[in-house]
Amino acid sequence: MYDIAVIGAGIIGTFVARELSKYDLKIVLIEKDTDIANGTTKSNSAIVHGGYDAKPGTLKAKLNALGNPMFNDICTKLDVPFKRIGSLVIATNQEEMASVRELYERGIENNIPNMMILDGKETIEMEKNINKNVIGSLYSPTAGIVSPWELAVALAENAADNGVEIKLGNKVTDIKKVQEGYSIEMEDEKLEAKYVINCAGIYADDINAMVAPRSFDIRPTRGQYNVLDKSAGDIVTHVIFQAPTKAGKGTLVAPTVHGNLLVGPDAEDLEDKENTSTSSDRISFIREKSKKTTDKIPFGATITSFAGLRAKPSTEDFIIEESKDAKGFINVAGIESPGLSAAPAIADYVVDIVKEVAGDLKAKEDFIDSRRPFIKFMELSDEEKAKLIKKDPRYGRIICRCENITEGEIVDVIKRNAGAKTVDAIKRRARPGMGRCQGGFCGPRVMEILARELGMDIKDVLKDGKNSYILTGNTKEN
Numbered sequence: 001m002y003d004i005a006v007i008g009a010g011i012i013g014t015f016v017a018r019e020l021s022k023y024d025l026k027i028v029l030i031e032k033d034t035d036i037a038n039g040t041t042k043s044n045s046a047i048v049h050g051g052y053d054a055k056p057g058t059l060k061a062k063l064n065a066l067g068n069p070m071f072n073d074i075c076t077k078l079d080v081p082f083k084r085i086g087s088l089v090i091a092t093n094q095e096e097m098a099s100v101r102e103l104y105e106r107g108i109e110n111n112i113p114n115m116m117i118l119d120g121k122e123t124i125e126m127e128k129n130i131n132k133n134v135i136g137s138l139y140s141p142t143a144g145i146v147s148p149w150e151l152a153v154a155l156a157e158n159a160a161d162n163g164v165e166i167k168l169g170n171k172v173t174d175i176k177k178v179q180e181g182y183s184i185e186m187e188d189e190k191l192e193a194k195y196v197i198n199c200a201g202i203y204a205d206d207i208n209a210m211v212a213p214r215s216f217d218i219r220p221t222r223g224q225y226n227v228l229d230k231s232a233g234d235i236v237t238h239v240i241f242q243a244p245t246k247a248g249k250g251t252l253v254a255p256t257v258h259g260n261l262l263v264g265p266d267a268e269d270l271e272d273k274e275n276t277s278t279s280s281d282r283i284s285f286i287r288e289k290s291k292k293t294t295d296k297i298p299f300g301a302t303i304t305s306f307a308g309l310r311a312k313p314s315t316e317d318f319i320i321e322e323s324k325d326a327k328g329f330i331n332v333a334g335i336e337s338p339g340l341s342a343a344p345a346i347a348d349y350v351v352d353i354v355k356e357v358a359g360d361l362k363a364k365e366d367f368i369d370s371r372r373p374f375i376k377f378m379e380l381s382d383e384e385k386a387k388l389i390k391k392d393p394r395y396g397r398i399i400c401r402c403e404n405i406t407e408g409e410i411v412d413v414i415k416r417n418a419g420a421k422t423v424d425a426i427k428r429r430a431r432p433g434m435g436r437c438q439g440g441f442c443g444p445r446v447m448e449i450l451a452r453e454l455g456m457d458i459k460d461v462l463k464d465g466k467n468s469y470i471l472t473g474n475t476k477e478n
Contacts, residue, residue, distance in 0.1 A: 001192045002028045002192065002194070003026045003193065004025055004196075004354070005028050005030060005182070005184055006029045006197045007030050007196065007197065007198050007199060007207055008030075009029055009031035009037070009156060009166070009168070010040060010041040011148050011155075011339070012201075012335050012339065012346060012347075013031070013332075014156045014159065015152075016332065016346070016351075017155070017164050018155040018156070018162075018164075019350070019351050020164075020350075020354065021364075022367045023361040023362060023364060024364055027159075027163070027164045027165070028164070029156065029159065029164055029165070030167050030184070031169070032169070032170065034168055034421065034422055034464065035168060035420070035422060035425040036166075036168075036418060037152035037153060038464070039202065040201055040308055040309055040310060041152050042149040042308070042428065043308025044148060044223075046147060046148050046254075046256060046262070047087070047254065048082070048084075048143060048145065048341045049143055049338040050087055050115070050141075050143040051065045051068055051110050051112045052112050052115060052138065053103060053338070054106070059320060060317055060318055061106075063318065063342035063345040063346055063349060065110050066342070066345035067341050067343060067345035068341055070344040070345065071084075071146065074344055078151070078154035078155065078371055079373040080146065080147060081257040083144055083145050083146075084142065084144040085143070085144060085237065086139060086141040086142070086144075086238050087143035087238055087240070087241060088118075088123060088139055088140075089137055089138040089140075089242070089243055090123060090130065090134045090136075090240060091135055091137060092131070092292065096243035100117065100137060100243050103138050104117055104138050112140065113142060114140075115138060117138060118137045118139050123136060123139075126237075126238065127236055127294075129235050129236060130240070130293065130294055131291075143238075143239055145255065145256060146340070147256075147258065148340050149428045153428065154371060157418040158368065158369075158370070161368050162364070162367055162368055166418055167186075167189075170187065170189065171187050172184055172185070172200075173185050177211065177326065178192060180192070181193050181194035181328060182194075182196050182211070182329065184196070195328045195329070195358060196328065197350060198329065198330065198333060200333075201218075201311050201335070204218055204311065204331065205217050205333065208323065211323065211325070211329050212324075212329070215324075215325075216315055216319055216331075216334065217313070217314040218312065218334060219269060219312045219313075220270045220311070221269050221312045222268045222270050222310075223265025223266060223308055223309075223310060224266055224278050224282045224286060224306070224307045225286070225305065225306055225308075226262070226286065226305050227261070227302065228262075228263070228299070228302050228303065229301040229302075229435075230259045231298075232261040232297065233255050233256070235253070235294065235296055235298075236253050238254075239252060239255075240293050250292065251263065251264060251266070251292075251293070252265075253290055258431070263287065263297060264286045265307075266289075269312070273309065275309075276306075276307045276309060277307060278305045278306065278307045303436055303438060304438055310337065311335060312336055313333060313334025318339070318342070318346070319332070320332050320333075320350065322357055327357075328357060330353055330357070332346065332350055374409070374430075375408065375409065376409075377395050377409060392408050394407040394411060399445050399449070400432035400435065401435075401442070402434070402435020402436050402442075405430055409430045410426055410430050411449065414449075414450065414453045420450070421454065422461070423461065423462070423463050423464070424464035426450065427439065427446075433446070447471075459472065
């Protein structure tokens, strides 16, 4: 019997599991996919929002304002890249300028610090490549960029360091109330927990419906993006939003934490919760929309496109509460934007609910609040590189030439707690395959290393999800 089962290992589930691991509890983190952060967390804008956009009085507004300043500390402790680069919401006419001022007033109500209304000249001085027809903007210096999947993996790893058991590739098929809590049935096993925390993203409504009448619905909204090569990474230096209008919120243009350029998203309401396909017409749409921000984007330098699904709730606000119909079952649902920005505060909020439901929790005296840092070989001095290669020659073998990732770094992310078990899991942790060739050259070597380190046949190596086999057999028999 576990004390707590957390369902869903995205940014919310991993934050919750890590926060609860500070207490003397037996915790299990359950995920239907083959890796941490395989849903919305790996496919979003990666923005830590300033907090001026959410409607005052909502959980979104409250938890965004609380969560934003928490990123410096958590990312430092978990060795996750985070940059507080600030954001601009630009206006090109008086209607949009009125929208900018409205966002500023919202920010004041939400207690967002240091915001400023800039005129056109001041905005252009901050961003040399921005369109010259901009007449003003809202500047929010506390906005930032992060790698959400790296953060979720780090949280899961740190949670595991503190005793949380992680079960990947375990889809929950049913949940039943039992005398001391809940019986959770998965495809291949069953377990019991006194309390359940539902962090299942776009499937949170379905998980809730297993134990209670359907009280909310989650509808997936698909957003598509372009990622450009690092040669385009300095086109802008801030996160740049277009002022929201009756036609929508527009398209953002932003640098990524690793030096690329991100353009997108659009927004399409769907019924299919698995449809993360991209389409040429929607990609063309976001490219055209981005010209309102700047016409300097070299889309010929695009290295990949992707789509993500946002969990749009019927309530129009985060749903974070104990179910009224199932005691001890806590929903953390409808966590759409600014969910990433609010995530650390959401975890604190959930822990407070657990304390109300279960009583006071005993804090661990030996909680580990940080994780072993990654060795980033290319960031070392020549002397440090030579010393490391002498100690471990694997750091002297470059596997990914686009991102300059060594064999030593790849082996490291395989061997850690919550370590990589698929090619894309390695890609998300150590970045081989994230560059210009998108794994075209380093992919086979990554597969060889993965098979060797996990003691498996290379034909059994997966790209990402279940049954995503890359090889089917030999092309020639010796």
